[in-house]
Amino acid sequence: MELRSSLAPVSFLVFLRGFCLIFHFFPPLPEKSIVMLFNREGAIPASWAWKRMLRFVVIFLAVAGFATLLWPSHKQHATPMRTQSNNITISSKVQCDPDVDMLNRLNIKKLADYTRREIVVDFNPDPLAVKQKVNQPLWDTKLTGITNQEEGVVQDGCSVSAPLTLQVPVPPKSTDASHIDFGVATTVSRLNESLDQFQHWAGYTRTRIFALIEPDETKKGVQEVKIKAENLGINLFITESADDYLHRYFALVSLLEKNMREETKWACIIDDDTFFLSMPALVDALAEYDHTKPYYIGGVSEGLPQIAVFGIIAFGGAGVFLSRPLLNDLAVVYDDCQQMTFTGDRRIANCIYQYTTTHLTIDHRLHQLDLMKDASGFFESGREAPLSVHHWKSWFQADMPKLSVISNLCGESCLLRQWHFGDGWVLTNGFSVIKYSLPIENDIAMEMTWEPHNGATDESYLHELGPLRQRDDGKISFQLVDAVSEPNGRVTQWYILRDNDGDQVLELSWRKR
Template identity: 40%
Template sequence: MVENTSESHCRMELLQCSVNVAYLKSLGLDSNVEYARREIIAEFEKAAPSSKSIDVSMPDFHGIDIHSQSNPHSDIELPEAFCQSAVAIQFPEPQKRPDLSHIIFGVSTSVDRLEESLDQFAHWASHSNAKFVVLLHAETASPEAISRVERKAAMFGIALMFEQSDASFPDRYYSLTRMVYQMRDETTKWCAMIDDDTFFPSIAVLVDYLSGYDTSQPHYIGGLSEDFNQVKAYGYMAYGGAGVFMTMPLLAQIDGNFDSCYSLQRGGDTRIAHCVHQHTLTKLVVHPRLHQLDMNGDLSGFYESGRPQPLSIHHWKSWHHANMTALAQVASVCGDSCLLQRWRLNDGWFLTNGYSVMKPSGNLKEDDFTMEHTWNENGAYLHSVEPLRPKDDAKVSYKLEAAVAENEGNLVRQFYVKRSEGANRVLEIVWRQA
């Protein structure tokens, strides 16, 4: 996608000017809330430029009492002061979700974690003919729990094939290579080893990338840890949370050496790397947008960088916290490519779609590609996320806490929240298709 800074938007009439009090109450806010609203209309053109700026300002905030309404489940028509004219943004035509029948995804997890993960798996895998081989820790895998997860997966059109083991996580992870190989059929081209917190913002972009490889040949593709100190400690390999992608010819070679590689006392992804490098001539292909994200704490700098969309995101519910299910909702309006797209407003605020609305303390240009170093570690990032800029402790941020799809996904309400004592603020961005 070619980006430029030309304005590809215009003012349009609002579809509605209202707020659903139940949505605000679900955020756990006090009665008095400072509330603002902006409506964005997604328009599509085959060759639409992707602008980096929007000719609007941050809307004004007004106080409302969310507990004073007699009917807490109805929309409240808002005074004119709350709402400003909608802005339209042009996007390329969304890509259709590809058929994933040629990929088997391997996951080692527990029943509870898998159940939690299905909501974000649904963004990229629902009704796609994707196959999942799931190796469950036996202690977590009661028949009732498995049935519950199967019913939820069926709602999303996701096929799960379960196996159980009481082996350690590294052993279970490596064992997936044999299970996937044994479950392959004539259509299977790729094995994708993932963690239960691996998220693909656009599976179509990932599949397009993989289609450039000759699957009759062995290939081993993945991402390194962003911190080279981790690479020095654990090795040069495809890190599991970023996704490990292997063609069937390579998986056949691994399977032929399964027992000797299984005996290695190493982590699951490390064991795969050692098996590949010790028993085959295949070498790792590193894709820099497959992200392991071995960083703790505040990763707003990563998400707000305005760089090309990641192919994968990891550790989003453990080492750091970002709501991938809420982030993905807006794709039903503007397509997968708009997730994490960043725009600069004309008063210096930045909207990172599905993550935050923030204003840096200094002047940041719309095409600034430095990444704010917000996370805890001071590692070695030259090979991965440099160039960096120092953490901006004075920036103001509204983080996405919830998103709700309405009208069969043609309208999405995003709720960006800034919590502070006595002054909770909510910015609702309403997305709809033209």
């Protein structure tokens, strides 16, 4: 509460008291004296009259100024804040009591606004565009603070009253990926960190992951990782090697070849931060190629300067796919190729180019994502979801395991789907809620939010990411910070707009129809 407003009720009393003081020091003159003021013979001395008048003016100005200071002001002031017991400052605009533990988990110190919205998922068997238009607003102005005594429903002041129904594709059925083997060179600690992301695409799919790690002297770490992988439904096989990383990376070629089983069709070499958004989508993509022929499949860098440095190769972060016949060919020349001085994925490429007639087949759905600082334009493009992404916790930040939590409710085809609402807001599922400040002339153009790398220009990214458009610096952006699967089958997401004056939170609670 403002000081001026809280003291307003007493200001008028102060003003009256002031006038009482005036009349105390300057009482009314008797009638005779007033006549004498205008009688030249009995006139009151001028000095006496001026002293009385001066005293009146001084007291009047003092009382008037004090009353003005205390009088209510109609000027707009900053939103008042209240402080919780755990030192989280909450704006008076927040009409509910958010969970303190949740605010701490979201790293919120000052909360400016909080909105909850329920979303009902309507599964549609017909093909749906990745981008959909919704006439309803995302932020509904009719909601909040509703009390219905007859039905016993009381809104908490932060929740939108009416659920919002969105259509999504029918989730893909669980897939059998036993014909694909994956290899990764890493350390036991990084492998342990990577299991949560591996679980999204490899858990309970019957695929196998072969990890070539540095020796673990305690052996305890390896055993713990194996137990964790088993609990997550991941078929993990660990081999220790004293070789340096570059030799271990190429050694995956031999390890995968030696462990092929009858059903093996493809081997894939990945980095420990390679993330596949959907195993069913990956299985369908590989089915487009003839696995009985030598195939070297991957994605090149999004930046031409990177290609200039490393060549036209399958960049390891996007995933390097080798068909069974090609894997057999490389086994024959493995010892010669191991003597090459090239780095990991370059050694694989040069071994293939030098000793076979197979060339790279570029699949543009596999992404190295050599994008610096801010890759939001890539994820918010509204295009078909990529098969793989990389660098999401190093070159830029995008928590892929958190992003993919929504798939527990509506399947992998729900990830990164986009809805454009009637109030101009855009939801990219699992990533952000945004509102552009500039008109979009080309609906398929990708916003260039990233910083150029190694001298790259705008044209350096067209071969993989075009069409492109310039960055919208006035864009309002709520970014996904957390997402959880609830025991009741719901999925809750928290999107946050960070600001020095206080963070704004949008909580989306998803449920099936």
